[in-house]
Amino acid sequence: MGNAVHRYARVVLDLPGVGREFDYIIPSALQGRVQKGVLVVVPFSDRRAYGIVIETCTQSEYAQRMIESVLDDRPVVTPSQIELARILSENTLSPLGAILFSMLPPGLSQQADVLYTWLGSDEIGEVGETERALMRLLVRRGPLRGRQIDAALPHRDWRTAARRLIRRGLLRAEPVLPPSSVRPKVVRTAQLACSPEEAQAQLPHLGRPGSVALIRRQAMLRFLIQEPWPLDVTWLYAVSGGNRADLDYLAEMGLIRLSETEVWRDPLEGIAAVDEPTAPLNLTSDQQRALEVILECLHLSEEATKKPILLFGVTGSGKTEIYLQSVAEALVQGKQALVLVPEIALTPQLVRRFLARFPGQVGLIHSRLSAGERYDTWRRARDGRLGVVIGPRSALFTPMERLGLIILDEAHEPSYYQSETPPYYHAVQAAMEYARLTSSVLVLGSATPDIVQYYRAQKEGWPVLRLPERVQTVLAPKGQESPNVTVKPAPLPQVKIVDMRQELKAGNRSIFSRALLENLEQVIQAGQQAILYLNRLGASTYVFCRECGYVLKCPRCEIPLTYHLDPAELICHRCNYRRLVPNTCPQCGGREFRHYGLGTERVEQELGRTFPGIRILRLDSSTSRVKGAVDLILTHFAHHQADVLIGTQMLAKGLDLPLVTLVGIVLADVGLTLPDFRAAERAFQLLTQVAGRAGRGPWGGRVILQTFQPEHYAIRYAAHHDYEGFLHHELELRRTIGYPPFARLVRLEFRHKDRRTVEQESERMAEHIRRWISESDQPRCEVIGPAPCFYTRLEGRYRWQIVLRGEDPTLLLRPHLSELKDWRVEVDPPSLL
DNA sequence: AGCACGCCGACT
């Protein structure tokens, strides 16, 4: 039974919109090569298509046509990945094919090529000139790939000629996935492999006394004793006058270790080299406890069900060190690890520390890689030559046979959700499923955990590891024996709330409060730096009373109305209620009911006027449009070539800027009024993160938070660094209004260039859905909308949405997916904007 | 995705 021949293969195709599975016959020539997970070429309809084999079987009712070829004998997805794709397809209502092919590195099918082999003799009789040229080429050079022939016979229509020769049986063509020629950018590095004392003791014995070689080797070793991390070997050659042979000699003696480190460029290159310890750091008792729990889970048997671990550590509490030591243990156990970060360009420190701690074992995936480089990293991981892969959400799909640990840093970040192109999925949910399938340990790290995740953690009894204190890393004087680094607690920055209504009453109409001005003055005097943070998201639609802070709400839905131009009116994005902007405040009768036009330019101007001669940098979408500009701006600021950095969301995270002792939040209320059930949570997270930018260095720091709603709970709790307080308040609110985690949502969105079409289609679909609900016996499900989306127009198209809310709205939609093919369907969307 | 089949409006 068990060794019955598998003559059929179930294949999923790379044709979006053809998400179904198809059965094919495995030709006897490909027996043994067609296995689960391989990439194949199959005939489909009147064309050919790439497909992934998800199963091989002994029986099939449908199979008629044959698999044409196998592109690569190694599977492109592992069995666990196929299972994961199945689950995600179910959960996200996306076709299986869309999920499976999104797991492959971009451009993999572009990497695919056709190998041409000459079969005939050179006596081919009457043929065209191109045919003859092709034949001569292949006879001379042997089998060639299409791309090589392109290069050899430019501007010739050799493909037509090839087709004719294939028909005559003179030429063979087979699709292949060639080995990538692109290498990741690596440098050879050398590092001390023994204690500095041992190295010191060996100094006199590195060659014949008095020889030049001895002097060179001594110079190399002395340098490595002083710099105890992996160094580019070209450096060593330069400082010692030595060469490769000398290095090999030292390596042979076991004094140094040679390896390769991937080159990684980042905006703070060379500035904060001190925070690159290669040896494990000493841990505080909180850190030690947290690490122990993770290690315990890593030691559990494969079969044991492992719950996700929530690592709840404030900004600067040393989560990275825990990740590093957890990964080290996984590697010792012979397992591989995946480390996901929200945006790799913003986490250079984390990346550098991984590269330094695990030289030669880390693969990076980031947006600056070319398709070829990404493909290469993917292959190295698949071949088991990488122990750790660091990357954004898509890195979760790097094939790893021995996966044992998955880490998601800043797991609350919205960038873990793929909302741009289908399939729409959440990397946190995907990672939870994947960890379960592979018996891996999953660590979700965050300073401000996602409320829904935290609620689940409590309800399902996940380990929650708390790191409530910031730590400061201090490098001990050189030459001291290990540990070379100590850690000590540091305070969180003090946050002062400034009530902008009082400023107005006191006659201050400036965008800066008196408190903020005083503090800016002090900081600049002291030669330190400040960040002014401006939330742009929702700023243009935020209309309120400057005297009392009142915001108009929808009389039906109780959610804040947002202001839109053309026509100028206030809109409820939940139910499409509309009204004009009142002239006076409905609450206090104040005359200043309007919005607070505020951009980074205006802040820059006003700041420049107040402090002549001050050096200002601006980081927003207009200054960062040019490629590399963000790096440049941050580098300038980090080098203290400016006193104040004015910026939007993009400066909220990641960077460690020790000279920054003041953070001013120009208007904290913006964002609170967004028509989204997560608006308060997002605002809280953002405020907490921005506040965390202050006082990362030895001089401490403070935060000035300006607001027209000082009593708002998100602002109050953020100012007190009180996550738990916020959590309880927010959960109670969600419970009463029935939003996640107390209900599930599905968002349906329709886009079209014509406004009327969108409106009509939305109404029509809402009508259909109401009928489905009345005809279904599924649990209650509520239709919210249709209404225009918050971003009413995107890429020249109008957007409307319908939100379904209930215990599981997907049950209702499942039978009707084909009717929704022109709609975006998002299950459990993290935002409704 | 592509492509065929199929049923209603304006054109040589």
Add this chain to the structure above:
DNA sequence: GTCGGCGTGCTC
């Protein structure tokens, strides 16, 4: 009378 619009269905 035909050419062509895109709605619906199919591809192992």
